[in-house]
Amino acid sequence: MRVPSTVVPSLALVVGTSLACATASNASANFVGFYVTAYNAYTEGLDLTVYTLTARFDGDSDTVFRALNLNAAYSPWMFDFWHKDNATMDLSGSPMSQTDGTWDPTRTGSNTLNRPFDSYLTIGGIASQGNATRAASNDLGTNQLLDSTWGGSSLPSGSFTWRTSNDSSQGRVGNSPGVLGTDVRLGQFVLSSGHAARTYSLSILYNGGEDLALDESNGTLATGTFTLGGAVPAPGAVSLLAVAGLTGQRGRRRR
Numbered sequence: 001m002r003v004p005s006t007v008v009p010s011l012a013l014v015v016g017t018s019l020a021c022a023t024a025s026n027a028s029a030n031f032v033g034f035y036v037t038a039y040n041a042y043t044e045g046l047d048l049t050v051y052t053l054t055a056r057f058d059g060d061s062d063t064v065f066r067a068l069n070l071n072a073a074y075s076p077w078m079f080d081f082w083h084k085d086n087a088t089m090d091l092s093g094s095p096m097s098q099t100d101g102t103w104d105p106t107r108t109g110s111n112t113l114n115r116p117f118d119s120y121l122t123i124g125g126i127a128s129q130g131n132a133t134r135a136a137s138n139d140l141g142t143n144q145l146l147d148s149t150w151g152g153s154s155l156p157s158g159s160f161t162w163r164t165s166n167d168s169s170q171g172r173v174g175n176s177p178g179v180l181g182t183d184v185r186l187g188q189f190v191l192s193s194g195h196a197a198r199t200y201s202l203s204i205l206y207n208g209g210e211d212l213a214l215d216e217s218n219g220t221l222a223t224g225t226f227t228l229g230g231a232v233p234a235p236g237a238v239s240l241l242a243v244a245g246l247t248g249q250r251g252r253r254r255r
Contacts, residue, residue: 031055031056058182067162103155108127135162
């Protein structure tokens with residue numbers, strides 16, 4: 001007999017970053033930091049903690065179009081996430097798995113049976129078949145963004161990036177159901193309850209989004225840290241860099 005699934009909301013809020021004082025001359029200071037909220041869940045005999053990572057802004061049109069350079073302070077922290085999606089093939093017969101699964105938000109499956117318990121990455125929106133987020137990698141030789149695969153159950157790292165298309169508004173503030181209107185959802189992470197705190201670094205590329213001309217020639221690169229679990233950490237450092245463009249073009253000055 002299948003054990004019922006339950007979700008218990010939590011009021012936990014983890015502030016992972018704070019705004020750096022110095023920015024490049026043509027950067028906007030609209031990025032506030034990375035934020036993590038959490039709730040407790042129980043399914044199939046598993047006690048879980050489900051974390052939602054968002055990027056917070058103080059503007060009403062800021063739009064994220066890439067997330068990149070995801071790294072853990074300790075390499076084993078890239079593993080042991082729970083997945084419950086259409087790529088899961090756990091030999092025990094349970095759809096929950098720490099060894100199989102995907103971070104692809106289009107393959108989570110059921111909105112009620114899977115999504116509350118599945119780990120996935122996204123740029124805005126929420127996990128669903130129509131999610132516009134795609135996996136990519138940065139070719140270090142040519143500096144071009146190439147299509148990639150989502151890999152397996154462990155967190156992707158290295159040259160991996162996840163992005164939306166340049167004409168998508170999915171990554172704009174207010175377009176992430178279930179989170180604050182100032183935030184853009186970047187991922188959901190499911191871990192066993194009681195795990196040790198884990199700290200990660202991450203960069204995002206965003207712009208004001210007024211005309212959805214989303215490319216590297218007019219974007220701002222923000223880098224910071226966030227923590228899953230443990231006590232609320234001291235704010236981490238965020239660096240903002242106005243990106244002149246991977247294509248070599250100078251970015252537009254935000255007004």
